[in-house]
Amino acid sequence: MAELGRGVVFFLCAAFILLAPGYKQLTGSAPSWAIRWDMFARRGQDLYEARFETVDASGRRVIVDRFETLGFPDPQRAPRNVRTFTQEHEAWSVAQSLCRTLGHDRPLYMFLRDATASGWKTVEDGTRDVCSRRDPSPAPTPRGANHDEEDAP
């Protein structure tokens, strides 16, 4: 009888251990307290990757080091919004600063990608001069508004 009780408890617990995480992970609709083992599933999805280029005297594309150009030779000591873009408008803001520093007669091309759950999503492909861009840069949105909040393990 004791073994029967132990068996019932064991298999209920085992079913919970093995199946409960699936409910949240497969349906995505379970409440926040539901157990799940998807560590770092949202980590880094608030990031943008940015690379800037201009042209040299011979018309060849060259990379612009945003840190050097803006007076932060050590990237680790650069302000957070220069080092890490968590909003698209932060990248545009740095682009505008680079335009001012380089001089508006020099073109600036920006390659901007948004980190998403499915990989990279291209926002700017570096084909146009962003210094001559006429439409306003995206309005700031509250941090985390367009992505899930960061999840620690």
Place this chain on the structure above:
Amino acid sequence: MNDARRTGGDDLARLLDWALRTEGSTRSVALIRIGLVLTLWARYASDLIFFRHLGDGQLWFCALFFVVTPLALVGLWTRITVAGSAFCALYLVYALGHLKGVGAYTHHHTALLAWSFVWLALTPSGRSYSADRWRALADADRRKEPWPEERGNLWGMRLLALQTASVYFWTALSKCNAGFLGGARLSHYVMSFYTGSSPIDHGVMHVVFMLVAWGTVALEFSLAFGLFFERSRRWLIVPGLLLHGTFYALLSVLTFTVTMWVLYLSFLDPDAVHRFLDRLQGRRPAGGPDDEAAETRRPVSDRAS
């Protein structure tokens, strides 16, 4: 057909024996108990110091935590105090974390710790390395009886093993998507923790990220199943331990690493762990210990009467 039926029946019997009837040394679960309580303290104790909770109505909980968890650590009234520790760990995650909004308590590492305590509470983890053990020896001496064996039914340890495997399985499954297997998600982690928005997911590094992503998923799936079998376990334990050590050194996983390390004990043959500890302490088992251990490790139903 009959053979097939017998094989299926044998498999079921083996599963039931493994799950419900395995008796073995309680040293492994005692070590798990000590490891989990110390991990619980490392994660929460400083948050629960009384002066931090003068006005929030949680003083009773702080008092409970600081009473039951040290008792569980030293193994006094272990079945009760480990159950009390499990309550504390669940309360921290679900009452303070989810209900009262302490976000830091709602993460994977805290949930794993809490549920591990629940499964630990189903094992006689106080029969080794504990004040309960010391009391049992003193009691036996008083009655001039042989010392009780450090043995018990280890079905709770099986649940700890299943818990560990479930973590591996579901975390590996959650990575089976183009974003992770293409290497992009790993580059997001590196950028998030280290490099900021400068491009790193290009050229050779893109290939490295992709290979590491596939390797991680392959290892996690292997750990989910392979740790149960002795033949594969011997090849997986060190990579598994290194995987968690790497996570700790490179990412922000807090107590997750040490919790998983402790839980690896649930996969090891408890009698082998017992013999290993004996040997480590310079004790040679006397009188054919291997045979004795093998006999008592077998399910009760299989033993000669």
